[in-house]
Amino acid sequence: MVYRPVEGELHVHYGQIFVESDPDSFGPDLAEAFAGQSGGLCGAAVPGALWLTTGLHTGDVGFTVEVHGQAPPLETAWEDVVEASFRPGSAGSALVLWAGEVSWELGLEETDYRVRYCAKGMDQASQQETRLDHEPQLDCYLLQFWPAPPAPDRVLRRTSAIAAYWHDHARKQPPPPTPAERAEAERLARLAQEQAEEERGLADGRGQ
Template structure:
């Protein structure tokens, strides 16, 4: 899917991607990981927190779910970061703070390949303008999220050039590793992945070894999550 909205609601300088398996408040240290990481986003299973310059109001947001990696980032994006996110069910959607409905243009699922690992590119410009205004409506800050299926890997910072980002980003700091799902969720994880991949399995029987082997080859099993 591809969509753009000029009315993406921002509160407390943040918005999210949520999966249907995410439990509210589970990723309670996300903003701290943003500040001590790449300066713009932090991912956990079924959850992505994105940090804005604008405290309250609107930003312009474009989203794209695709099956192949994007090309090099365009030069006019001030901060660009790639990070890994796991989707247990194959459903990931934009969510403002407080649970309000996102604009229809960016409401669809971005996990186009079903359950599994995705790479997320977060691109921003205008965060300094948003920080200076604090409350912005109409928008002065623009973000773009691009997701595609890819094995897990540490964060990759293409660049951080805005003052909002440079205030916390340290290029000498080791890149943050991806966070895998809880290994105790193995069975439900494999069943969700099999359904999203079109593999028929009996919910009343154990998962066949052949399905486990396919999941392992696809990088789905928790034992294969380490980059």
């Protein structure tokens, strides 16, 4: 059985859509999202988040999200296809438009998923940049999830020039920090915060 929490047209800004599972986060930046990846359309380098790139800069795109119980077949109609791994950081994963304007709950469990992001019409949409309300649809996308163990991201199909550009951009990014490096950075940030709070407390005491 296939669950489709999103199906229709979504309004994009700056060619970006996100999946977020941390309610206190506004998502990763571009370099973080694609760090160490071979594909540049679905950035999954930051735990609990996905950065999804569209050909259209501004306007409505066709967009469907599917949740499967196992890997679905890859349809031949899709021109550009990438896969990555994703594990939600909470039970509240959502598809989120730029700046958090609108979101849709995805109903994902806190487990490991494989993600397949399929695209069609990216070059035409990229060349036009903006789609007005009365104009026909230029590009459309399919985002699929199914349970699977973590694995490296892959480019399964590349047709458009704009996808090739973003793949090249991703491959130039440095690898993401290891779990140990991330934990050390968080520890240093906590220490700095504690020190700043202690210094404020001392300053308040001297001012009394």
